[in-house]
Amino acid sequence: xxxxxxxxxxxLAATVVLAVxxxxxxxxxxxxxxxxxxxxxxxxxxxxxxxxPIEYAVHGEGLPLLALHGTPGGYDQSLSAVRATPELAPPNxxxxxxxxxxxxxxxxxxxASFEEQADLYAALLDELGVERVVVLGASGGGGAALQFALRxxxxxxxxxxxxxxxxxxxxFPDPRELPAMSPxxxxxxxxxxxxxxxxxxxAVVNAFDPDDPVQKTRWVAMMKxxxxxxxHVPGQHNDVIQRLDPALDDWPVEQxxxxxxIMHGDADVNVDYANSVEMAERIPNAELVTFEGGDHxxxxxxxxxxxxANQAFMQQFR
Numbered sequence: 001x002x003x004x005x006x007x008x009x010x011x012l013a014a015t016v017v018l019a020v021x022x023x024x025x026x027x028x029x030x031x032x033x034x035x036x037x038x039x040x041x042x043x044x045x046x047x048x049x050x051x052x053p054i055e056y057a058v059h060g061e062g063l064p065l066l067a068l069h070g071t072p073g074g075y076d077q078s079l080s081a082v083r084a085t086p087e088l089a090p091p092n093x094x095x096x097x098x099x100x101x102x103x104x105x106x107x108x109x110x111x112a113s114f115e116e117q118a119d120l121y122a123a124l125l126d127e128l129g130v131e132r133v134v135v136l137g138a139s140g141g142g143g144a145a146l147q148f149a150l151r152x153x154x155x156x157x158x159x160x161x162x163x164x165x166x167x168x169x170x171x172f173p174d175p176r177e178l179p180a181m182s183p184x185x186x187x188x189x190x191x192x193x194x195x196x197x198x199x200x201x202x203a204v205v206n207a208f209d210p211d212d213p214v215q216k217t218r219w220v221a222m223m224k225x226x227x228x229x230x231x232h233v234p235g236q237h238n239d240v241i242q243r244l245d246p247a248l249d250d251w252p253v254e255q256x257x258x259x260x261x262i263m264h265g266d267a268d269v270n271v272d273y274a275n276s277v278e279m280a281e282r283i284p285n286a287e288l289v290t291f292e293g294g295d296h297x298x299x300x301x302x303x304x305x306x307x308x309a310n311q312a313f314m315q316q317f318r
Contacts, residue, residue, distance in 0.1 A: 027194050034224035038076055044105070049123035052110030055099040056124060059083070062092030063317055064130050066121060066148070069097070070139030071165075071239045072232035074104035077225040078138070081299070084221035085214055088303075090311060092318065096133065098124065100144060102235025112238055114248075118147035122155060134158040134317060139271060139296070140239045142166045143248065149256045157317050159260040159283075160310070163268055163296050165239075166275045168248040175237035186229040197223030207293070207301045219300050253282050260286035261313040263306060265294025287313075 038044070043057040057075050059082055067078035078097035082089040101117055102108040111120040121144070125133065134157050137145025142164025149156045197220050201208055209215055226232065242248075260283045264276035273290075280288035289309045291298045299306045 027191055030194050030197075030224075031190055031227055034227045037224065038074075038104070041076070044075070046105055047124050047127045049110075049120065049127055051116070051120045051123045053105075053107060054101075054110055054120055054124050055103075055105030057097050058128075059095045059097065060089060060093050062094050063314060064133040065093055065095045065314075066125070066133040066135045067095050067097045068100060068121075068135065068137045068141030068144050068148075069103070070141055072103070072226050072229075072236050073138075073140075074099040074225060074232065076104075077222060078136075080221040080225050081218045081303075084217045088214065088307070090307070090314070093314065096124075096128065096130070100141060100235055102232075102238045104231050106235075108234050108238055112242070114143040114147040114242055115151065117144040118151045121148055122152050125155065131155065132157045134160065134314060136160040136162065137164050138162040138299075140165050143239075143242060146251060146253060146256070149258055149260075150251065150253070153255075153257060156256075156258045158313065159256065159258050160313065161260065161262045161276065161279060162299065162306075163264050163271050164262075164275065164279075165243065165271055166248075166253075166279050167243075167272070168246045169240070169243040170246055172240050172244060174244060175240050181233060183230075186233075189229050190227045193223050193226045193229075205295065205297050205301060207295070208297075209301065214303055215300050218303065219297075222300070253279065254284065256283050257285065259313070259316065261309065262286055262288045263291070263298075263309060264288070265291040265296065265298045267293050268296045270296035 041057065043059065045056055047054050047056060055075055057079060059079050069077040075097040079095065082095065098121060099106040101111045101120065111117040132155050135145050135148050142161055143166065145159060145161060146166060149159045201219055262276045262280050264273050266273045276288060280286045291302055291305065294302060
């Protein structure tokens with residue numbers, strides 16, 4: 001009896017060890033693939049602007065769309081959907097996707113404040129010879145998008161805010177007062193992104209449809225843009241630091257004259273839907289599109305509705 005018990009225990013231990021080994025191999029393979037995709041990206045560029053270097057990539061041709069990614073992210077996050085499903089890319093659109101300061105290849109020294117970031121993007125447009133754009137601020141990119149519209153109205157054809165952080169968050173912990181994140185913790189966070197990008201996606205994303213190949217493909221592609229985690233930390237911390245300032249709530253957004261599209265799910269637990277309601281009330285020429293019951297990721301779970309709203313808005317500038 002004892003021999004059989006020992007054999008069973010050894011068998012279970014071997015199974016656990018094998019499962020852990022397979023899991024680690026799958027994770028590190030996923031991570032290596034994500035890193036290689038960015039390092040070998042033929043479209044990735046570094047522009048040496050008058051205000052500092054900035055990483056960017058240009059995708060497509062047509063109406064210029066300046067895409068400002070969320071937290072965390074990078075230029076590749078803004079392009080993840082069109083690259084994952086090129087057949088569904090918006091027609092006649094030239095997406096200028098940037099890495100905001102502190103993310104990936106754009107140093108924080110190129111512009112920490114949202115005001116400085118807005119000027120940096122204008123300097124990039126100078127380098128590219130692009131006069132006017134529709135600017136898109138997604139999630140954590142909302143503050144920089146608002147400042148671009150405020151500081152460079154002559155270069156702003158239109159403004160799109162997607163589930164955007166547009167209010168101060170003075171109650172957030174100040175990252176400057178927290179201990180530095182260890183490599184081990186960063187690896188754990190990357191592992192979380194891998195899990196969320198795979199078997200746990202339906203548990204995290206409200207209304208995720210596992211039978212929709214577009215949702216699955218785009219979600220997996222977006223999760224890959226979050227690693228290496230270390231290349232995003234300065235930008236993440238800076239986003240929090242900037243939103244600690246209550247002065248954000250006093251920005252004169254009433255002066256934004258450009259047509260504005262605001263999209264947000266009213267069940268978003270990442271960014272308060274009330275932010276978008278307030279922006280729609282304060283920005284004179286704004287339209288609020290609400291996705292009832294939608295969370296922070298309606299661009300994945302309700303991609304057809306989001307694409308339709310985007311295209312209807314962009315059509316007026318063509």
